Amino acid sequence: MKVLAVSGSLRSGSYNTLLLRAAAEAAPAGVELELWEGIGDLPLYDQDLDAGDVPEPVSRLRADWGAADAILFATPEYNGSVPGVLKNAVDWGSRPRLEAPLLNKTVTVVGASPGQFGALWAQADLRKALGVAGARVVGDELPVTRANEKFDSAGRLLDEELHGRLSLLLETLAAEAAPAVAA
Ligand SMILES: Cc1cc2nc3c(=O)[nH]c(=O)nc-3n(C[C@H](O)[C@H](O)[C@H](O)COP(=O)(O)O)c2cc1C
Numbered sequence: 001m002k003v004l005a006v007s008g009s010l011r012s013g014s015y016n017t018l019l020l021r022a023a024a025e026a027a028p029a030g031v032e033l034e035l036w037e038g039i040g041d042l043p044l045y046d047q048d049l050d051a052g053d054v055p056e057p058v059s060r061l062r063a064d065w066g067a068a069d070a071i072l073f074a075t076p077e078y079n080g081s082v083p084g085v086l087k088n089a090v091d092w093g094s095r096p097r098l099e100a101p102l103l104n105k106t107v108t109v110v111g112a113s114p115g116q117f118g119a120l121w122a123q124a125d126l127r128k129a130l131g132v133a134g135a136r137v138v139g140d141e142l143p144v145t146r147a148n149e150k151f152d153s154a155g156r157l158l159d160e161e162l163h164g165r166l167s168l169l170l171e172t173l174a175a176e177a178a179p180a181v182a183a
Contacts, residue, residue, distance in 0.1 A: 001174050001181060003027070004036045004068040008075040008086030008126075015112040015147035016074035016119075019166075022157035023072060023110070026166040031174045033072065036064055038089075045091040058092050065093050065101035070177040072170070073130075075111045077122035087129060094133035103134040106177035108169060110142040112150070118143025138176040139169050 005020040017035070024033035041057035043049060049058075065071060076083055082090075093102045109126050111119030120143045127137045142165055144150060150159050157163055 001031050001069045001177060002067075003031055003033050003170070003173065003177075004065065004071045005033050006036050006039065006071060006073050006086075006089070008039070008073065008083050008122075010040045010085060014076070015114070015144070015151070016076050016110075018151050018155050018157070019074050019110060019112050019144060019147070020072065021155065022151075022163065023074075023166045023170060025157070026163050026170065028167060028171050028174065031170055033170075038064070039085050042085075042089055042092055045088055050092075050095055061089065061092055062101050065105070068105070069181045070106040070108075070173050071135075072173065073107060073109045073126060075109060075119055075122045075126050077111065077113050077115075077117075077119035080121045081125045082122050082129065086126070090126070090129050090133060097134075100134060102130065104180065105135045106173060106180060107135045107137055108139040108173045109137070110144065110166070110169070112144035112147035114146060114148040116145050118145040118147070136176065139172045142166070142169055 007017040009016045094100050109123045111123040113119045123141045
């Protein structure tokens, strides 16, 4: 099963991107995680652009997200919500309404911040937006608090318990996506 991993941060040292790399290490047998790095290439959503031939980064998003068996999102929290770059990607992924790559896609959400709440508000807002876009949002929130203490200088995850929670979440994601993949 192929799971796309989408980070909502463009920052080179992003904890959310490190979290997705750690998730790839924690993936159960049969689940392959691939980091999708196109969100920074997308234009700002504009319905005028979303007619006829869409810009190449948009068609790439729609092809890649549409072909994925499931998607794992990792969101930072900016001012209590989802960063604009990630919400913008979700908006592109939510159209055309009846053929949208997010429609009926099995997805889950994690989030990391250096603070004590682990991007919990951003995760809740992202789950809401994905649900409105027609995705099947599964699994529980996974707030990674004090993210600056969770990785070593090479970016490897230091927290065994978190490794286990990522593994369990991916098991849930794969189990929920399996019927749709088999159909
Ligand atoms: C514009 C901006 C707003 C932020 N707002 C919040 C916030 O509301 N809550 C929070 O926990 N952290 C907030 N932060 C701190 C981020 O959690 C921190 O920069 C984090 O490392 C970003 O995720 P990344 O490491 O994946 O890039 C904010 C950072 C920026 C740049």
